[in-house]
Amino acid sequence: MNTKVTIAGVTFQNPVLTASGTFGSGEEYAQFVDLNRLGGVVTKGVANTAWEGNPVPRVAEVYGGMLNAIGLQNPGVDVFIKRDLPFLKKYNTKVIVNVCGRSVFDYLEVVERLNSQPVDMLEINISCPNVKQGGIAFGQAPKMAAHITQEVRRKSTHPIIMKLSPNVTNIVEIAKAVEAAGADAVSLINTLTGMKIDVHARKFALANKTGGLSGPAVHPVAVRMVYEVAQAVNIPVIGMGGIQTAEDALEFLLAGATAVAVGTANFANPSATVDIIDDIHKFMVEEGIQDIRELIGAVHE
DSSP states (O other): BBOOETTTTEEESSSSEETTTSTTTTTTTTTTTTTTSSEEOOOOOOSSSSOOOOOOOEEEETTEEEEOOOOBBBOOHHHHHIHHHHHHHTTEEEEEEEEOSSSHHHHHHHHHHTTSSEEEEEEEETTTGGGGTTTGGGGHHHHHHHHHHHHHHHHHHSEEEEEOOOOOOOOOHHHHHHTTTSEEEEEEOOEEEEEOOOOTEEESTTSSEEEEEGGGGGGHHHHHHHHHHHOOOOOOOOESOOOOOOOHHHHHHTOOOEEEETTHHHHTTTTTHHHHHHHHHHHHHHTTSGGGGTTTTTTOO
């Protein structure tokens, strides 16, 4: 039985990855999960310098998921290369580095630092605010998304995945723009912008007022967006958003995703990824499926 999938020349032993921001760089989960069994680890966002993140409180539980306004806190690319990457390279899994920045220069600095490092792919988080555009995320305008994709593609020696924001009018336009600009793959969705108010204290639950909504509540939206994008582009799609079970993951594959990323579920169940891998295998046995690729895009009208 074959569970391998290939994205931009990189072959994964199975289609289950971790979602950026929910798995650190793997070390804190290693006591719960055999990282060798994962298709790949997508790291927490890595910037050119250390980011402190947003003030607390910055996480709130909501119906069907959670809100977070962590603000991409990270120690910076130099610490990642010295501390986190050697740990990840101990394991037989693919390493995808999520790259964030506040300007094109910031992104390119990280990309160039990683060119000589033993990573498999880069995931470019274009939901970061562009300081030169008054805070609008790079991924909210097709021209801006295409520009940063083109610049990163020009500098990177690794395949690049552009991570798309759902907080747009038409995500297909963004996907087509980054494909035309040289993206090797796209991943979606990032979190949906949400808000929670404590009615008794009459205060915002998050110091940042708004945060990113993730978890089961976003799953149907994510499946719809992945399906629309997969129909519109010729590059691989990585689907994410509210995956709790193998059935959730399989929905994304049937909608056209080549791989999936498990995020918020890791907080409630640290072994969620390997549970999903096991259950996908069981599903394939029960359904008589010999190759996982038989499922990709196989949804019927």
